Amino acid sequence: MMNPAQPALDVQNLQVRYPGTKQVVLDIAQLTIKEGSFTGIVGPSGAGKSTLLRSLNGLVRPTRGQIRINGHPVPPGTTPQQVSMVFQGFNLMPRMSVLSNVLVGRLSHKRGLTKLMGRFDARDRDISLRALSQVGMLRYAYRDIRDLSGGQKQRVAIARCLAQAASIILADEPVASLDPLNARNVMSLLRDLNLEYGITVVVNLHQTDLVESYCDSVVGLSAGQMKFHQPTGATPKSTPDWKQIYA
Numbered sequence: 001m002m003n004p005a006q007p008a009l010d011v012q013n014l015q016v017r018y019p020g021t022k023q024v025v026l027d028i029a030q031l032t033i034k035e036g037s038f039t040g041i042v043g044p045s046g047a048g049k050s051t052l053l054r055s056l057n058g059l060v061r062p063t064r065g066q067i068r069i070n071g072h073p074v075p076p077g078t079t080p081q082q083v084s085m086v087f088q089g090f091n092l093m094p095r096m097s098v099l100s101n102v103l104v105g106r107l108s109h110k111r112g113l114t115k116l117m118g119r120f121d122a123r124d125r126d127i128s129l130r131a132l133s134q135v136g137m138l139r140y141a142y143r144d145i146r147d148l149s150g151g152q153k154q155r156v157a158i159a160r161c162l163a164q165a166a167s168i169i170l171a172d173e174p175v176a177s178l179d180p181l182n183a184r185n186v187m188s189l190l191r192d193l194n195l196e197y198g199i200t201v202v203v204n205l206h207q208t209d210l211v212e213s214y215c216d217s218v219v220g221l222s223a224g225q226m227k228f229h230q231p232t233g234a235t236p237k238s239t240p241d242w243k244q245i246y247a
């Protein structure tokens with residue numbers, strides 16, 4: 001159930017230093033992402049965009065700070081069930097069917113031996129097939145992942161998020177390895193899911209035109225610091241054009 005008053009993501013005093021290094025690569029005093037929003041994260045290479053998403057997903061353990069997901073504090077380094085991630089390289093299992101890959105999204109709803117053994121029931125299959133239908137990939141359900149194009153693979157990865165019933169999708173440069181047409185198709189799919197189901201989307205992007213077309217707000221990072229967080233639409237004259245971060 002959407003609760004627009006409550007942020008989907010709330011970050012306070014987040015700091016990341018990778019183990020064995022001295023450099024603080026992310027230092028964000030406060031970042032709030034509204035539920036149901038579609039936020040682009042921009043910034044030069046090495047700015048900390050991936051580190052931010054990976055911290056939110058528990059893949060990176062912050063040195064300090066607090067992360068709240070849908071109002072609940074997330075213990076450092078844990079992956080909340082409501083959060084699902086899409087990667088540039090798809091992170092799908094080759095030599096397995098499309099459906100098997102989507103079923104992986106159901107694992108976060110399992111416990112104990114059932115999870116360990118990767119056992120799925122009829123409901124899991126129904127949910128996964130429905131997810132494939134939602135991304136227009138149902139007819140590929142029993143095909144091998146290796147038979148798919150990059151754009152199709154990314155659709156399957158997004159279906160895996162839907163099977164997980166994630167309320168937040170974090171997408172780390174999801175279209176970086178796609179041609180411009182497929183890039184727009186994948187962005188449109190994310191936008192449709194955002195509008196239709198209220199899924200909060202946070203996406204790292206290098207292409208400013210995609211940020212302008214699809215995102216309702218934009219966060220600018222530079223050298224691990226948050227430089228701005230503002231709507232993408234009418235940019236007030238008093239604030240710098242967000243594209244300046246690339247200058």
Ligand SMILES: Nc1ncnc2c1ncn2[C@@H]1O[C@H](COP(=O)(O)OP(=O)(O)OP(=O)(O)O)[C@@H](O)[C@H]1O
Nearest residue numbers: 018019021025043044045046047048049050051052
């Ligand atoms: N596993 C790691 N160990 C040590 N340092 C890392 C690690 N991962 C990233 N870094 C460093 O953290 C900083 C931020 O990297 P990050 O990948 O988050 O940036 P980014 O904005 O996503 O860059 P890009 O746009 O090139 O993907 C960089 O200086 C990078 O070298």
